[in-house]
Amino acid sequence: MQGLYLSILLDLHLTFCMMTTTTPSLGLKGIPRRILNGDTTHKVPYQTHQNHTVFFRPETKDVLYLGGTNLVLKIDVDTNDVEGPCENVIMVIQEFQDSLFVCGTNGQKPQCWKLVHNQSTEIVESYEGTGISPYVYTQNSLSLTVEGDLYAAAPLEHDGSYLQFRRKAGGRTNVWMYEKWVLEPTFVAASWVKRNQDPENEKIYIFFREKNSDNSPEADPWITRVARVCKVDEGGSKRFFQNTWTSFLKARLVCGFPKESLYFNHLRDVYVLHAEDWRDTRVYALFTSSWNATAVCVYSIADIDKLFETSAFKGYEGDIPDPRPGTCVTNSRGLPYTTLNVVKDHSEMSEWIHSSIHPLAPLYVSNYNYTKVVVDQVQAADEHMYNILLLATDTGTIHKCLELDSELFIISETQLSNRSAIQSMILASRKKKLIVGFAEDMFSLDLQPCQKYNSSCAECVLSRDPYCAWTQNGCTSTVVMSDSSASFHRGGIQNIKEQQTSVCTAALEGSQSRRESTPASLDSETVYVMLGVSFYMSCQIDSYHATYTWVHQGHSSSPCQQLGPRCLHLITAMEHGSYGNYKCMSKEQDHTRLVTEYNLTKQPILLASLPSSTLKTYNRCGKRNNAAALVSHVEWVAMSVAFMAIFARL
Known part of the structure; x- marks a missing residue:
């Protein structure tokens, strides 16, 4: 009977543990290798709940500006010291004309302010903000500064309509879009791609989704687009297209499985990873689908530009005029009508933009509901550069992923908050930190948690984390930080591509070898157990x-029964053959490791008569407990639990 009570008590306790633990299942593809706790993060709480937050980080400064409801915060990336607040509902923060340019909803009367940060925040000038900030925070908007010019997309009407991408302020002419170019757009991102050797041909790329003009039932309701405009575009002449983009072209951005005609059409987020040679610049686009899956597709800016320069114009059947529509020219006001008419009436390309980097399928498809993507580059100890994708889920976690050819390896998952969804995310690449904003607080996530893999060389190698390598000092960072720069640390043991721990064998000697052979986390225990329980x-x-x-006993083995972050082995009733030595072994790639060891010994006398110090077991969530105390309470706990469990199962 006592064994029955213990079994029922165990059932309920395991159920409770399962309810309070959210972890991946072993053996599935596309899951994080490690689940990390939040001790690699620093939290900055807000004084009030924020319905919306926006980040801005100047390229040359280690400071971060955060705009929210009724506040602007200046945050030191290293110390997380906070300065502020400033009263307004902030939607836009940009560096503009050597000052901080801040725009907000201002009680549905959009307003912008030029701020100077000295000992205190000082407003230098204020401007009317329509077309830069939306009227309410739920309306779509984005902003970008390029060489002293401010580009923005925001509604021009209170109801959120008449949304378009414009050059709104700066040294160049203000220009806007022809109203028939887009249909109910949602702008996702805009990026300026520099061409150091050819600045006159530099372009701004706009990523958005718009309503499909095809209303047939089989057509997708939304289409993802990429558009481009020339940085030098000053609009047309006074007679035609004055203050209107003369170089605007758009094309459909496709992510999916072309052979099956299966596509992800809802663009969620975009990150542009810039390169020294503009042709090598990559676009990482995050899509969702109607069947609740997310995908990451990667595009080359060179491929995008090539399509704009070679594709036919949708619906246009005449000869292509010279200069070709969309060409960057230093005097756009002198463009001929034939060129401008094609841009006006046929700005869409006939061909679609596919990924030439991963042409047959997306880089990554997952059932996780990802909402944001950021990409960092790190030089590993093997002197190769690796791209690390940082993907935010809708449950407040960050997945740190390694891109290897056509594979995405999820290095780790870090739970930051389970109270709300991630609102904003920005990378401080030089400091190797990810800044994440929630409604209640902000987190600074260290991207180099090498101490988490410090138990052995094998664990450091198996992590497949390019930020970390095994050295004489254990698992350490490959990036050396200083006050003014970040440098690459040569040396150290890694095996990023193959993930084989055999690289440790030849390299480790002396004390390091002994450390490798005896894991610090080994847990061995002798436990006295009665027959039948x-x-x-x-x-x-x-x-x-x-x-x-x-x-x-070194020969018979049983598979792991996973319960959250633990592997269990249940003996329903102890028999004579149940006693002896039990080892929990893990095998990953070429590495086998002893995790935990038990020695079960038969107890011939009453369990309660033994000293409690000799009776140790593990509670059902993994913490040690006193077995005698557990059994002594069975008389008054298990009876009630048993009856409740029995009635619940009827």
């Missing part, structure tokens, strides 16, 4: 890419 053992899951097995 239920008993279970558990060990911690460190890697969700490993295979865990329980080995009894």
Whole structure:
């Protein structure tokens, strides 16, 4: 009977643990290898709940500006010291004309302010903000500064309509879009791609989705687009297209499986990873689908530009005029009518933009609901450059992913908050930190959590984390930080591409070898157990890419029974053959490791008569508990639990 009570008590306690633990399942593809806690983050709470936040970080400064409801905060990236607040509902923060340019909804009367940060925040000038900031924070908007010019997309009407991308202020002429070029757009991102050797041909790329003009039932309701305009575009002549883009072209951006005609059409976020040679600049686009999946597709700016320069114009059947519509010219006001008429009436390209980097399928498809993407580059100890994708989920977690050819390896998952969704995210690449904004607080996430892989060389190598390598000092960062720069740390053991721990064997000697052979986390225990009672053992899951097995007496083995972050082995009723040595073993790639060891010994006398100090077992969530105390309470706990469980199952 006592065994029955223990079994029922175990059932309910395991159910409780399962309800309070959210972890991936072992053996599935596309899951994080490690689940990291929040001790690699620094939290900055807000004084009031924020319905909307926006980040801005100047390229040459280690400061971050955060705009929210009724505040502007200046945050030191290193110390997280905060200055502020400033009263307004902030939607736009940009560096403009050597000052901080801030725009907000201002009680549905958009307004902009030029701020100077000295000992205190000082407003130098104020401007009318229509077309830069939306009227309410839920309306779509974006902004970008390019060489002293401010580009913005925001509604021109209170109801959120008449939304277009414009050059709104600066040294060049203000220009805007022809109203028939887009249909109910939602702008997602805009980026200026520099051409150091050819600045006159530099372009601004706009990524957005718009309503499909095809209303047939089989047509997708939304289409993802990329458009481009020339930086030198000053609009047309006084007679035609004055103050209107003369170089605007758009094309459909396709992400999916072309052979199956299966596409992700809802663009969520875009990150442009700039390169020294503009042709190598990459666009990482995050899409969702109608079947609740997300995908990441990667495009080359060179491919995007090539399509704009070679594709036919949709619906246009005449000869292509010279200069070709969309060409960057230093005097756009002198463009002929034939060129401008094609831009006006046929700005869409006939061909679609596919990914030439991953032409057959997206880089990554997942059932996780990702909402934002940021990409960092890091030089590893093997002297190769690797791209790291930082993907935000709708449950407040960050997935840190390694891009390897056509594979995306999820290095880790970090839970930042489970109270609200991530509102904003920005990368401080030189400092190797990710800044994440929620409604309640802001987090600074360290991208180099090498101490998490410090138990052995094998664990450091298996992490596949380019930021970390095994050295004489353990698992350490490959990026050396200083006050003014970040430098690459040569040396150290890694095996990013193959993930083989055999690289440790030849390299480790002396004390490092002994450290490798005896993991610091080894947990061995002798436990006294009576015949006939239920008993279970558990060990911690460190890697969700490993295979865990329980080995009894060195020969018979049982698979892991996963419960959250633990692997269990349940013995429903102790028999004579149940006693002996049990080892929880993990195997990942070429590395096998002893995680936990139990020695079960038969107890011939009453359990309660033994000293409690000799009776140790593990509670059902992995923390040690006193077995005698557990059994002594069975008389008054298990009876009520048993009856409740029995009635619940009827």
